[in-house]
Amino acid sequence: MLNIVRKLGAWALSTLRKMGDMLIFLTNAVYFAFVPPFKFRLLLKQIRFFGNKSMVVILLTGSFAGMVLALQLYYTLRKFGSDALLGPAIALSLIRELGPVLAALMVTGRAGSALTAEIGIMRISEQIDALSSMALNPFRYLIVPNLAAAVIVFPLLTAIFDVIGIFGGYVVAVDLLGMSGGTYFSQMEVFVDMKDIRMGLYKSLSFGLIVAWICCYKGFNTGYGAEGVSKSTTEAVVTSSVLILIWDYFMGSILL
Amino acid sequence: MIEITDLIKTFDGNRVLNGVNLTISDNVLMAIIGKSGGGKSVLLKHLIGLLKPDSGKILVDGTDITTLGQRDMDKVREHLGVLFQGGALFDSINVYDNVAFPLREKTKLSEAEINDRVVQALNDVGLKGVEMKFPAEVSGGMRKRVALARTLITEPRIVFFDEPTTGLDPIILSSIHRLIMTTHKKHGFTGVIISHEIPEIFDVADRIAMLHEGVIVETGTPDEIRNSSNPIVAQFISGGLEGPIAAV
Numbered sequence: 001m002l003n004i005v006r007k008l009g010a011w012a013l014s015t016l017r018k019m020g021d022m023l024i025f026l027t028n029a030v031y032f033a034f035v036p037p038f039k040f041r042l043l044l045k046q047i048r049f050f051g052n053k054s055m056v057v058i059l060l061t062g063s064f065a066g067m068v069l070a071l072q073l074y075y076t077l078r079k080f081g082s083d084a085l086l087g088p089a090i091a092l093s094l095i096r097e098l099g100p101v102l103a104a105l106m107v108t109g110r111a112g113s114a115l116t117a118e119i120g121i122m123r124i125s126e127q128i129d130a131l132s133s134m135a136l137n138p139f140r141y142l143i144v145p146n147l148a149a150a151v152i153v154f155p156l157l158t159a160i161f162d163v164i165g166i167f168g169g170y171v172v173a174v175d176l177l178g179m180s181g182g183t184y185f186s187q188m189e190v191f192v193d194m195k196d197i198r199m200g201l202y203k204s205l206s207f208g209l210i211v212a213w214i215c216c217y218k219g220f221n222t223g224y225g226a227e228g229v230s231k232s233t234t235e236a237v238v239t240s241s242v243l244i245l246i247w248d249y250f251m252g253s254i255l256l
Numbered sequence: 257m258i259e260i261t262d263l264i265k266t267f268d269g270n271r272v273l274n275g276v277n278l279t280i281s282d283n284v285l286m287a288i289i290g291k292s293g294g295g296k297s298v299l300l301k302h303l304i305g306l307l308k309p310d311s312g313k314i315l316v317d318g319t320d321i322t323t324l325g326q327r328d329m330d331k332v333r334e335h336l337g338v339l340f341q342g343g344a345l346f347d348s349i350n351v352y353d354n355v356a357f358p359l360r361e362k363t364k365l366s367e368a369e370i371n372d373r374v375v376q377a378l379n380d381v382g383l384k385g386v387e388m389k390f391p392a393e394v395s396g397g398m399r400k401r402v403a404l405a406r407t408l409i410t411e412p413r414i415v416f417f418d419e420p421t422t423g424l425d426p427i428i429l430s431s432i433h434r435l436i437m438t439t440h441k442k443h444g445f446t447g448v449i450i451s452h453e454i455p456e457i458f459d460v461a462d463r464i465a466m467l468h469e470g471v472i473v474e475t476g477t478p479d480e481i482r483n484s485s486n487p488i489v490a491q492f493i494s495g496g497l498e499g500p501i502a503a504v
Contacts, residue, residue, distance in 0.1 A: 121347075130344035133304050133337075134358050134410075135330035 025217045029147050032139045039145055046149035053111040054157055061106050062099075062161035066168025069093055074177050087184035088191035090169040091162075095192060095200045099162040100154075101248050104207035107157060108240045112215040115146060116236040119219025120229035128220070143220070147212045154208030155201055162200065199255045206251065207244050214240045257282050258303065258414065258446070263312035264470075265298060272298050273309065274470030280463075285440055285447040287461035289454065291492065291501060295470050296450045297341070300418050303448065304338055305329045316414070334362070337412030337445070341419045343403035345391040351378075352387035355406045362410065377405040380442070381435055397428035401435065408439055417449040421456075429453065433460045454493055458482060466492065468501070 069090045077083045119142060122128050131138045166188075173179040218236035222228045263276040272295040280286045290296050301307040302314060305321050313320050321332055345354045355374045359365055365373070378384065381401040386394055394402065400420060407415060417436065421429040433453075437460055440447055451457045458464070458478035465475040466489050474481065474489050484490060491499030 125342055125347075126340040126344040127346055129301075129306055130338070130340055130346075132306060133333060133340075134362065135333035136361055137326075137330075 021221070022213070022217050025143075025220070026213050028139050029143045029213070029216070032137065033144045033148060037140075039140060042141065042145035043148050046145045047153055049115075050107065050111045050149050050153040051157070053114060054107045054153075055160075057106045057110050058103055058157050058161050059164055061102060062164035063168035065098055065102055065161075066090060066094065066165030066170075067172045069098070069165070070169035070172035070177070074173065074179075083179070084183050085187055085191070086169070086173050086179060087166075087186075087188040090173075091166055091188045091192050092196060094162045094165040094169075096196050097248075097252070099165060100158050100200050100203035100207060101244060103158040103161040103204065104154060104211060104244045105241055106161075107154065108211050108215070108237055108244070112211050112240055113233050113237050115212070116215045116219040116222075116233045117229055119216060120222035120232050123220060123222050124225060124229060138220075143216045146216050147209065150208035150212035151205055152208075154211070155204040158200060158204035199251075202255065203248060203251050206247060210243050210247060211240045214243065257315075257317060258448070259313070259315040260299075260303075261313045261315075263299070263302060263314065264310045265295075265302065265307065266310055271470055273302070273312075276312070276467070276470065276472055278465055278472050278475065280446060280448060282446050283444050285436070285449065285460065285462045287449040287451050287457045287464050288467055289452055289457065289464060289492065290467035292452065294467055296467055297418055299467065300338075300416055300448070300450050304336060304416060305333065334410075335413040337407040337410065337415040339400070339403050339407045339415065339417045339420050341422060343391070343399040345399060345403055345406070347391050350388050350390050351383075351394065351402050354391065354402060355409055358406060358410045373409055374405075377409045378402075380408070380439065381405045382431075397424055397432065400424070400428075400432055404432075404435060404439070408443060411443060412445060414446045414448070417447065417451075419450050419452070421451070421453055429456060433457075436460060454495070455482075468492075 070086065073089045073093075074083055074086050077086055077089065119128075122142070128138050128142070131141055170181065170184055173184050174181045215236045218232040218239070219229075222232040258278075258280040260276050260278045263273050264271065265273040276299060278288075288296055288299065298307065302309055302322075303316075305324070309322055312322065314322050316332055319332060321329060324332065345351075346357065349357070352374060355377055356370050359370045359373060363370075374387075378387065381404050383398065383401050383405070386398060386402070391399055391402070404420075420436065421432050424432065433456060436447070436449070449457065449461060458481070461478060463475060464478055464481040465472050466481070466486075467473070468488050474484055474486050476484070481489060482493065484493075488500050491501050
């Protein structure tokens, strides 16, 4: 019995220490994000990194998400005789919920994992130590550009995801299900408010911060060798994905 | 001058440095030898401020770096250069940009001046025509040379070499050792070489210190170390399996 309590206590202490470490990491990153000199060229490079790595997957998943939504919602709405509301239902689902969450999950799997692996390899090959030994702050060169790039890129990728998803839904609704194109879009304009768009924006901003924070932290504190990098990469993707869904619930309940 | 006093470091209950005492005079090339996993690289990381000791002091030109905060430590690091074991070149930029990196980030030199310095630094280490290649596209020996050029381009007063010849063939090993000696003569820096290249290191260093089980067991000139009566030093130099150093 005492052994179980001791193990539980050790686990709780270790978890608390890790959470503290992560919080200090984020605080440092935010601090250096506002203290010059700023590394704009690195920021642009990382914006390209996130965008370039994730664009294809965003286009693909966005269009299919919209198409699946159209099929499923049409079936449900028709039962209630409200199939004219298919357009706004797809738009609201994507803008408020599915767009930010799915886009964030896709970027985590594509660019987030690559980011953790890249920083992890820099750690084990002593490139991060090399920066420190040159009296250059690794946060300024590695972490801040990624954090800022993610906060900029996530809302943009989410917007692309939403638009592609809405057009995916249009293709199924109009070409497959025989709905009028005018109805699909005109009802959307009536039902989608600025508040819904703001909600999606806030979500994607915060998901960007979460993904970059977790992926950078896991890479920066990676273990030894290839196994360490592989473990960090897996942990980064899993932790980011879980946090995205948990945070989505809290954001949803606050902003509803 | 670097003065290390009673340096102790423990990782998860395992004492890696057990009271290291060592003085490294100005402009001297000091080699620290010892068996693999004996704490040499840990000692080096303390000397460049990447690790903090449990206790003890490291005075660099009279300043105890173990008590310094980030900002003050960075001021000390402005005068240090480190050649890491694998070179630690940034793999996302080419050779030229790697060597130019410290100058672009730490100085206000114009691109033309930086270009002159980079070309000179690469010439000094015997490299031509590799400027546009990425680190992954050059050989291990070349990577070490590029890393040496990057280390020396800021003309540091103290240079640390972490096993600079590990994994290289004998000819490249001799060429890197010669490079260290010639650049030391040219720049006059204080050098600390972590190595277990016996006997080659005796021809490179001015002084040798042997680290064993977390303490410096002997220091002296290469000849003094060669003729040491200390059984630990004698066994390490001869590479014998019998003696106070466990083979495994």
